[in-house]
Amino acid sequence: MNNQLFYTQTSSTAPEFDVIVIGSGIGGLVTATQLAAKGASVLVLERYIIPGGSAGYFDRNGYRFDVGASMIFGFGTQGTTNLLTRALAAVNVSVETIADPVQIHYHLPDGLDLKVHRNYEKFLQELTEHFPQEREGIRRFYDECWKVFNCLNAMDLLSLEEPGYLTRVFFQHPLACLGLVKYLPLNAGDIARRYISDPILLKFIDIECYCWSVVPADMTPMINAGMVFSDRHYGGINYPKGGVGQIAQKLVEGLEKAGGEIQYKARVSKILTENGQAVGVQLATGQVYRAKRIVSNATRWDTFEKLLPPEQMPRVEKKWQQRYQKSPSFLSLHLGVEADVLPWGTECHHIILSDWEQMEEPEGTIFVSIPTLLDPNLAPEGYHIMHVFTPNWIDDWQGMSAKDYEEKKQEAAERIIKRLEQFFPGLDTKLDYMEVGTPRTHRRFLGRDDGSYGPIPSRKLRGLLGMPFNRTSIPGLYCVGDSTFPGQGLNAVAFSGFACSHRIAVDLGL
Numbered sequence: 164m165n166n167q168l169f170y171t172q173t174s175s176t177a178p179e180f181d182v183i184v185i186g187s188g189i190g191g192l193v194t195a196t197q198l199a200a201k202g203a204s205v206l207v208l209e210r211y212i213i214p215g216g217s218a219g220y221f222d223r224n225g226y227r228f229d230v231g232a233s234m235i236f237g238f239g240t241q242g243t244t245n246l247l248t249r250a251l252a253a254v255n256v257s258v259e260t261i262a263d264p265v266q267i268h269y270h271l272p273d274g275l276d277l278k279v280h281r282n283y284e285k286f287l288q289e290l291t292e293h294f295p296q297e298r299e300g301i302r303r304f305y306d307e308c309w310k311v312f313n314c315l316n317a318m319d320l321l322s323l324e325e326p327g328y329l330t331r332v333f334f335q336h337p338l339a340c341l342g343l344v345k346y347l348p349l350n351a352g353d354i355a356r357r358y359i360s361d362p363i364l365l366k367f368i369d370i371e372c373y374c375w376s377v378v379p380a381d382m383t384p385m386i387n388a389g390m391v392f393s394d395r396h397y398g399g400i401n402y403p404k405g406g407v408g409q410i411a412q413k414l415v416e417g418l419e420k421a422g423g424e425i426q427y428k429a430r431v432s433k434i435l436t437e438n439g440q441a442v443g444v445q446l447a448t449g450q451v452y453r454a455k456r457i458v459s460n461a462t463r464w465d466t467f468e469k470l471l472p473p474e475q476m477p478r479v480e481k482k483w484q485q486r487y488q489k490s491p492s493f494l495s496l497h498l499g500v501e502a503d504v505l506p507w508g509t510e511c512h513h514i515i516l517s518d519w520e521q522m523e524e525p526e527g528t529i530f531v532s533i534p535t536l537l538d539p540n541l542a543p544e545g546y547h548i549m550h551v552f553t554p555n556w557i558d559d560w561q562g563m564s565a566k567d568y569e570e571k572k573q574e575a576a577e578r579i580i581k582r583l584e585q586f587f588p589g590l591d592t593k594l595d596y597m598e599v600g601t602p603r604t605h606r607r608f609l610g611r612d613d614g615s616y617g618p619i620p621s622r623k624l625r626g627l628l629g630m631p632f633n634r635t636s637i638p639g640l641y642c643v644g645d646s647t648f649p650g651q652g653l654n655a656v657a658f659s660g661f662a663c664s665h666r667i668a669v670d671l672g673l
């Protein structure tokens with residue numbers, strides 16, 4: 164009873180904003196900066212000590228490591244899909260970037276070794292050399308991806324929940340809109356099989372999807388595939404100078420310039436509702452803030468099971484949880500290595516798989532990023548960073564003593580380094596620094612349920628049709644980030660941020 168009284172008094176006198184954003188991932192920050200730029204009073208509450216979430220960083224022994232993302236889309240200079248460039252520019256900031264000439268160097272079973280060059284024709288040529296009998300099918304599949312991309316890249320990417328925008332964009336770009344409607348319910352695998360029959364080439368299309376969607380082509384929406392498979396050759400992959408953390412740092416700088424506020428070490432423990440409507444938040448410290456609109460950049464599982472009472476979960480959320488499940492998290496090795504361990508001509512991003520059957524298994528596919536090949540300033544002179552990660556489930560890391568946990572981490576790291584020795588001979592002896600993160604680390608530092616990378620379909624769905632937009636069934640509460648349309652990836656969550664802020668701006672009459 165006393166608690167209730169305390170809450171009511173504090174709540175009614177609490178500071179009030181137009182919009183509160185819970186979390187400063189890229190989705191949250193894009194929402195916040197867009198709204199602040201439109202004149203809204205915005206407060207971002209971040210539980211950690213720096214912004215960025217999965218696009219954050221940490222410093223150790225002279226190395227600056229990216230927490231997660233390092234293959235960055237959205238920094239192009241033309242079209243409308245360059246959403247990171249646009250989000251920064253909207254608040255008068257920018258990030259210097261370094262172009263990566265190769266998106267991925269694949270090291271796949273049976274000696275299938277090839278690079279995805281920034282130059283589209285060069286990539287098609289290299290792929291065709293491995294599958295000459297599929298020359299036409301390869302071009303037709305990837306050309307179809309361009310059709311999706313060209314539709315997206317013709318229009319401003321805002322809220323599909325805003326009828327005024329939909330009408331406007333339809334009249335401005337009728338063909339592009341009809342094109343997108345056609346692809347919305349389709350998956351990349353459906354299109355790939357129309358043109359390609361070689362089973363190994365279809366496996367290659369699977370890993371092309373898996374490496375960012377964490378599901379094979381049959382489960383990967385064609386809209387996302389069209390975006391990724393084309394933009395890498397259009398805007399390209401560009402690495403932020405100073406590390407990926409620069410994106411969030413600059414967005415915060417822009418947010419503050421535009422009059423917005425951010426608080427760190429501010430963990431929201433509750434979303435407060437009155438008469439079924441979201442009206443504020445309560446921090447773990449008990450501090451209450453109120454706002455006309457609340458945006459959650461936490462995952463949907465965290466939002467509807469932890470920040471709101473799980474027993475009151477709206478029916479649509481329960482249904483969503485049946486359609487989508489949590490993807491695995493990652494086992495991450497952050498390595499500092501002597502420079503001469505990298506063979507001449509090593510590319511920045513690698514994907515390593517030795518057995519197609521293992522693609523989706525823990526420790527099956529190994530991702531390697533060496534961002535110091537693009538920005539040497541992230542490591543001491545004569546050294547490189549290697550971020551090595553592979554899917555892993557939290558259940559394999561629960562319920563053990565601290566000693567067992569450390570031993571298990573060490574054993575897993577040794578197994579992975581052994582596999583990497585094939586490509587980077589002498590790696591084990593040339594290690595200068597190693598930090599191992601598990602799904603538990605991702606859960607703890609990123610505040611993501613089970614450390615998950617995000618939602619993946621629990622069965623084959625109709626493209627992107629099942630992904631929710633930003634409004635929720637709780638009035639006043641919106642979600643943004645990778646558990647909303649169009650899903651994971653920095654440019655994707657930036658899209659979600661543009662859409663969310665647009666919908667809120669219209670709702671607030673800004």
Ligand SMILES: Cc1cc2nc3c(=O)[nH]c(=O)nc-3n(C[C@H](O)[C@H](O)[C@H](O)COP(=O)(O)OP(=O)(O)OC[C@H]3O[C@@H](n4cnc5c(N)ncnc54)[C@H](O)[C@@H]3O)c2cc1C
Pocket residue numbers: 185186187188189190191208209210211214215216217218230231232233234235236429430431432460461462465493495552608609610611616617643644645646650651652653654656
């Ligand atoms: C290992 C790894 C590699 C990746 N590689 C790439 C890549 O190469 N390219 C790419 O584009 N994408 C990549 N991604 C995916 C990309 O990083 C994510 O999809 C994206 O960053 C998610 O952004 P978000 O806005 O949804 O939220 P998040 O990054 O999850 O941020 C949410 C924020 O909210 C905060 N928060 C959560 N709960 C609370 C609370 N209760 N109170 C206050 N704050 C809270 C968290 O601390 C966090 O800062 C990678 C991800 C990982 C993990």
